[in-house]
Amino acid sequence: MFEMKLPDPGEGLLEAEITQWLVAPGDTVEVNQVVVEVETAKSLVELPAAVAGVVAELRCAEGDVVPVGSVILTIDDGRPAGPGEPVQEGGTQALDAENPSPGREQVEPSAEPAASGAVLVGYGTTDAPVTRRARKGVVAAPAPATDQVHESYGLDDSPGHRTEEVHPTGKVDAEAHEPALPRPEAGRSGDRAIAVTDPVGRPLAKPAVRRLARDLGIDLATIAGTGPNGAITPTDVAQAAAGEASGRRGPTRIPLRGVRRQMLQSMQASLQVPQASVWMDVDVTNTVELIEQLKGRREFAGLRISPIIVLAKAVCLAMARHPEVNSSLDLDRQEIVVSPDVNLGIAAATQRGLVVPNIKSAQDMNLLELAQALNDLVTKVREGRITPADAAHGTFTITNVGVFGVEGGTPILNPNESAILLLGTFNRRPWVVGSGEDERLEIRTIAKLTLTIDHRVLDGEQASRFLADVATILADPGLSLLF
Incomplete structure (x- = not known):
């Protein structure tokens, strides 16, 4: 036995x-x-x-x-x-x-890849086949792109970063945040909706969906799934819960487990650190133009290109001038530990909570390699294949709220890191350009950058100089040749 x-x-x-x-x-x-x-x-x-x-x-x-x-x-x-x-x-x-x-078996991608929607920190789909294990008795099918994950990495074409569709009012096109793929109908006229089950006799649903149903007190056997192969989706569970809620009252209790419990503990620990934030508005018009050029290049074919990739490269270049930003504090030995490697964390919102996997040794990568690494990372997040090693040993984090249409915020440090950078939405608005007699108003694309630091490790001058260098590269990517 x-x-x-x-x-x-x-x-x-x-x-x-x-x-x-x-x-x-x-x-x-x-x-x-x-x-x-x-x-x-x-x-x-x-x-x-x-x-x-x-x-x-x-x-x-x-x-x-x-x-x-x-x-x-x-x-x-x-x-x-x-x-x-x-x-x-x-x-x-x-x-x-x-x-x-x-x-494992190869699951071919959908003939029409899902378009990205609009989340804290998302991505898009790729044309590469996805390697997954086939479960016993279940016909393998391509998993739909998770809009939350796409948005989390800011590598999509959501309104927060579609400059041609973002207006000075700051309003976000709500329809653009809806999933691009049509939802299968739960049942047609004259057809009876049935719940599809796996070989063990349970309705088809991902672990996160099962947990959501369990927390909400919903029996999955009573739900007809609208996902691939009749799988039950979070929306199906939410709709079922809403239907039952109309006949009863009382709060819903959701247990803090797994990633969400870890996030709670990390944020509580973070609040024990004296933190300070600096921010600035940046004219990113030239960055937007660079992104459009990269999308047309053969080397980047099949990759999602967005501002987060250019920002990641700008951070690595600025870090070379300001290595102290890539550090942590060893209280036991009373030392500041400066890491030689930039393990660049990218915060991602998922159904299970916030995860921050990182790109190891990002400072050694060129722009194309960063794009490939970020595409690979988001694929793992979307498929739920992030391992503890993927999230370990991060040294600096980027978080992107621009995909929500949010202009800015004050991010909270991740444990054992001394800085975190937040990118806000891209807005078109009047901006003063030129100087002297050539000074004039033009409509430009503007974004807000916010840097939060551990004030025990970094002071205001160090934070400001680092942020200014990142902003300089985003304002004129050609100046990166000077770094």
């Missing part, structure tokens, strides 16, 4: 939540077949079986928070455990996103 234990996910994480069982007692499993999905404080991961056999017992229920090392599943592999035989463990390789296990 094989006992499968919850493996150590690393990065100081001691527990994980069982989000979805993909097998049931009596099922036959193969080696490396994914049997369960678990959520840690930083990522959603799949755990495969280390042996072949028949599932004997599920030791945990969906929603249980399990300590690392606990037995979660037993498999009858036809070999009884002898006296004193050490307990076998399985599933550890599932936490290594860089070494996918056998049994």
